[in-house]
Amino acid sequence: MNLINGKIVDDTAAWQIESDLYPRICETLSKPKLDVNTVISACDEFVSGLTFDQYAALFEQLGITREAAEAYILRGKNEFGKEALCERLSRELGENRENIHPLGVLLHIAAGNADGLPVFSVLEGLLTGNINLLKLPSAVDVVTIPLLLRLFEIAPCLAEYVYVFDFSSKEITKTESLIQYADGVIVWGGDAAVSAFRRTVPPNVKLIEWGHKVSFAYVSKAVQEEELPLLAEHIAKTDGLLCSSCQGVYVDTEDLASAADFCERFLPYLSKCAAEKSYGVGITAHRTLYLENERLEGNRIWRGENCGITLRPDTALDSGAGFCCIWVKALPKEQILPVLKPYRNRLQTVGLLCPPERREELAELLFTAGATSVTHGDMSQSTLAHDGEYSLRRYVRICTM
Amino acid sequence: MDRNLYNLPKNDPSFFARTEKAVAYHAARCEAYEQLLERAGYTDRTIRSYDDLYRLPSIPTLFLKNHQMYSTNPRMAVFKATTSGTSGKKSVAALDLGTCLSALKMVARVMSYYGVISPVPVNYVVLGYQPNKSNELGVAKTAFGATLLAPALRRKYAIKFEDGIYTPDIDGTADALFRFSRQPFPVRIFGFPAYLKFLLDELHARGIRLTLPKNSGIYLAGGWKQFAGEQMSKPELFEYARDILGVPPQRCYDFYGAVEHPILYASCKCNRFHVPIYSRVLVRDAATLEPVPYGTPGLASLISPLVKSMPLVSVMTDDLLVMHEHCDCGIPSPCFEILGRASANDLKTCAASAAELLSK
Numbered sequence: 001m002n003l004i005n006g007k008i009v010d011d012t013a014a015w016q017i018e019s020d021l022y023p024r025i026c027e028t029l030s031k032p033k034l035d036v037n038t039v040i041s042a043c044d045e046f047v048s049g050l051t052f053d054q055y056a057a058l059f060e061q062l063g064i065t066r067e068a069a070e071a072y073i074l075r076g077k078n079e080f081g082k083e084a085l086c087e088r089l090s091r092e093l094g095e096n097r098e099n100i101h102p103l104g105v106l107l108h109i110a111a112g113n114a115d116g117l118p119v120f121s122v123l124e125g126l127l128t129g130n131i132n133l134l135k136l137p138s139a140v141d142v143v144t145i146p147l148l149l150r151l152f153e154i155a156p157c158l159a160e161y162v163y164v165f166d167f168s169s170k171e172i173t174k175t176e177s178l179i180q181y182a183d184g185v186i187v188w189g190g191d192a193a194v195s196a197f198r199r200t201v202p203p204n205v206k207l208i209e210w211g212h213k214v215s216f217a218y219v220s221k222a223v224q225e226e227e228l229p230l231l232a233e234h235i236a237k238t239d240g241l242l243c244s245s246c247q248g249v250y251v252d253t254e255d256l257a258s259a260a261d262f263c264e265r266f267l268p269y270l271s272k273c274a275a276e277k278s279y280g281v282g283i284t285a286h287r288t289l290y291l292e293n294e295r296l297e298g299n300r301i302w303r304g305e306n307c308g309i310t311l312r313p314d315t316a317l318d319s320g321a322g323f324c325c326i327w328v329k330a331l332p333k334e335q336i337l338p339v340l341k342p343y344r345n346r347l348q349t350v351g352l353l354c355p356p357e358r359r360e361e362l363a364e365l366l367f368t369a370g371a372t373s374v375t376h377g378d379m380s381q382s383t384l385a386h387d388g389e390y391s392l393r394r395y396v397r398i399c400t401m
Numbered sequence: 402m403d404r405n406l407y408n409l410p411k412n413d414p415s416f417f418a419r420t421e422k423a424v425a426y427h428a429a430r431c432e433a434y435e436q437l438l439e440r441a442g443y444t445d446r447t448i449r450s451y452d453d454l455y456r457l458p459s460i461p462t463l464f465l466k467n468h469q470m471y472s473t474n475p476r477m478a479v480f481k482a483t484t485s486g487t488s489g490k491k492s493v494a495a496l497d498l499g500t501c502l503s504a505l506k507m508v509a510r511v512m513s514y515y516g517v518i519s520p521v522p523v524n525y526v527v528l529g530y531q532p533n534k535s536n537e538l539g540v541a542k543t544a545f546g547a548t549l550l551a552p553a554l555r556r557k558y559a560i561k562f563e564d565g566i567y568t569p570d571i572d573g574t575a576d577a578l579f580r581f582s583r584q585p586f587p588v589r590i591f592g593f594p595a596y597l598k599f600l601l602d603e604l605h606a607r608g609i610r611l612t613l614p615k616n617s618g619i620y621l622a623g624g625w626k627q628f629a630g631e632q633m634s635k636p637e638l639f640e641y642a643r644d645i646l647g648v649p650p651q652r653c654y655d656f657y658g659a660v661e662h663p664i665l666y667a668s669c670k671c672n673r674f675h676v677p678i679y680s681r682v683l684v685r686d687a688a689t690l691e692p693v694p695y696g697t698p699g700l701a702s703l704i705s706p707l708v709k710s711m712p713l714v715s716v717m718t719d720d721l722l723v724m725h726e727h728c729d730c731g732i733p734s735p736c737f738e739i740l741g742r743a744s745a746n747d748l749k750t751c752a753a754s755a756a757e758l759l760s761k
Contacts, residue, residue, distance in 0.1 A: 285687040289461045289719065289743055292717070
C-alpha cells in the first residue's frame with residue numbers, strides 16, 4: 001500500500017504521482033515552514049488517546065501480547081507526549097531555533113526489524129519540518145499506514161509532508177528515482193543496505209546512516225543478585241531483535257569456571273522470564289538447532305524452558321541466536337579495550353551489572369571501547385541519543401542571515 | 402513396477418548394517434567426525450534398529466556450514482555443489498565418483514518409478530538458473546541434470562546468464578512456452594513453486610491459455626521462501642497450472658532434496674514425499690530432539706549411507722516436517738510433508754535469491 005497526501009493509492013497511481021513529484025514538493029516547501037508545535041500537538045493528542053483496544057486486532061496480527069502492547073503504548077506516551085518532545089527539541093536543537101532550517105526532503109529507507117520504526121523515523125522528520133518520502137521495509141508492514149492515517153486525522157495539514165511508497169528493496173531504479181528528490185537519505189539497516197546506499201547516493205545528497213549495532217551485557221563477578229532479573233526480562237522481552245538487545249554476556253574474569261558460575265546463577269532468572277513467553281514451533285526448532293550445534297561444537301550449554309545459555313571459550317562479539325538464547329564469555333577488564341575496539345561504530349548499549357563503586361570506571365572504559373549507552377539490567381530503556389548522536393540535528397541545517 | 406523401491410521393512414536389516422559401516426568408515430577417515438561423535442557421547446556404535454538410528458548423532462546444517470568435513474581428498478571430487486545461502490555462509494558438498502554413480506542410480510530408479518525418464522524427446526522450460534562454469538549452486542546443477550532425463554530438443558531457462566550476470570526472463574519464457582505448445586513434443590517445466598506461480602500469473606495477465614502437448618509435465622522443487630505471502634497449496638497450484646497450461650495434476654510432481662542429503666524424494670498423488678530404501682527420515686521433537694510419533698511435527702534427521710566423500714550419514718536440516726505411516730496413494734513406505742522452516746523469518750536460501758533476481 002502506498003500513502004500519498006493522506007490517501008491510500010495503488011502502485012500505478014503512486015508511481016504516476018512520483019514521476020512528477022517536484023511541483024508538489026515545491027508547492028509544499030513554498031508554504032510557511034511547518035510549525036513544530038503543530039507536530040508536537042498532533043503527536044501528543046495521538047499518544048494520549050492511544051489505547052490497547054483501539055489497535056487490539058493489529059497487535060494480535062503482530063503476535064504482541066496485551067501486556068507487551070501496553071508497555072509499548074506507555075513508552076509511546078512517554079516519548080511522544082508534549083513534555084518529552086519539547087524537552088527533546090531543546091536538548092537536541094537548543095532553545096533558540098531561529099537559524100535552524102529543515103534539510104528539505106528526507107528519504108527514509110526503513111528496516112523491518114522493529115515494528116513501528118518507519119513511523120518513528122517519519123515523526124523525527126516531521127519534527128524537524130521536513131517533507132518525508134518513506135520506503136516501507138520489505139517485510140509485511142501492517143503498522144505504518146494505520147498509524148500515519150490516525151496522525152493525519154488529528155492534523156490534516158501534515159498529510160502533504162508524507163509520501164509512503166511500498167516496493168521491494170530490489171527495485172533499485174525506484175529507489176534511485178526517489179533519491180533524486182531527496183536532500184537527505186536516512187538508511188536504517190545492515191551493512192549490505194548501508195554499503196549499497198554509499199554507492200548510490202550522489203555526493204550532494206546527505207547520507208544519514210543508522211546501521212545495525214550490537215549490544216551486550218558486562219557483568220562483574222560481584223554483581224548483586226537483584227540486578228539479574230531485569231537483564232533476564234530485557235532478553236526475553238526483545239528476543240535479541242533490536243540494536244539495543246543483549247546478544248550475550250561478558251563476565252569480568254579470566255577463567256571460564258567463573259563464567260560458568262554466572263551461567264548457573266543466571267539460568268533460573270532467564271528461564272523464569274522465557275517460560276512466560278509462547279513461541280511457535282519454528283522458533284523453538286531454530287533455538288534447538290542452535291543449541292545442538294553448540295553442543296556438537298563442544299561448548300557447555302545450560303538449557304531452560306524456552307531458553308539456553310552457551311559458554312564459549314573465545315571473546316568475539318557475536319550476535320546471539322535470539323529468542324532467549326545468549327552466549328556467555330570471559331572478558332577481564334584489562335581486555336575490554338583490545339577486544340572491543342575493533343568493533344568500531346558497531347557497539348551500542350552495554351548493560352553494566354557491577355557494584356556501584358566500580359560503575360564509573362567500567363562505564364568510562366566501555367565508552368572508550370565504543371559503546372554509546374551504558375545502562376543497568378534493563379537495556380531497552382530509551383537513551384538520550386540514537387546510536388550516540390542527536391538524530392534531529394542530522395535532519396536540519398544551520399542557516400545564517 | 403519397481404516393488405522394492407519403497408519396501409522398507411525388507412530393506413531395514415541391510416540399511417542398518419550399511420549405515421553402521423558408513424559411520425565406522427567416516428569416523429576412521431575424518432577426524433572431525435570422530436571428534437563430533439565422541440563429544441556427543443556416541444560410544445555404542447552398533448545399528449540394529451530404528452532406536453539405534455535415533456541415537457546416531459545428527460549433524461545440523463549450521464555445523465556443516467562452519468566445518469568442512471571430508472572423508473576422501475576433496476580434490477578427488479567430481480561434483481561440487483553449494484547451497485545458495487545468502488546469509489554469507491555456504492554449505493559445500495563435494496561428491497566423489499563412486500557417490501555420484503550411486504546417486505545417479507538412485508535418481509534414475511526414483512525417476513523411472515514416476516515415469517519421468519522417457520526416450521521421447523521433449524522441450525524443457527527450467528524456471529531457474531542457466532548453468533555456467535562458475536555457478537556451483539546445487540539448484541543450477543540439479544536443474545540441468547533434470548533436463549537429461551529425456552532427450553532435450555530445446556532448453557529455455559527463466560533466469561538466463563548473460564554478460565556474466567543472471568537476469569530473469571519471464572517474457573522470453575512465456576514466448577518459449579507458446580512456441581513449444583504448437584509442437585508435437587511434450588514440454589517439461591522444472592523449477593521453484595513460486596516461479597511457476599509468477600509464470601502462471603504472467604500468462605493469466607496476458608490472457609494466454611495454452612494446452613501443452615500430451616504427456617507434458619511439471620516438476621517442482623523447493624519452498625516458497627520469502628514468498629510465503631504468495632503461497633498456494635500444491636493442489637491449488639496444480640489446478641491453476643491445469644487451467645493455464647492444460648497440464649493435468651497427475652502429471653505435476655514435486656521433489657525434495659538437499660545438498661547435504663542428496664537423496665531424491667518425489668511427491669505422490671497425495672502430495673507427500675515417500676521415503677525410498679536409500680534413506681530413512683526420523684522426526685524429532687522441536688524442543689528436545691526426542692523421537693516423536695507419526696503425525697507430530699518436528700525437526701528431521703535425514704539418514705543415508707550413500708555419500709562416501711563426506712560424513713553426511715545423518716544430517717538435520719532446517720525444515721520442519723511431519724511423518725505419516727500410511728498414505729492413500731498406495732506406496733507402502735512412510736511419507737512426509739514439509740511444513741516450514743526452523744526460523745522466525747524466512748531464511749534466505751536458493752529460492753529466495755532467485756526470487757530477489759526476479760523482483761529486480
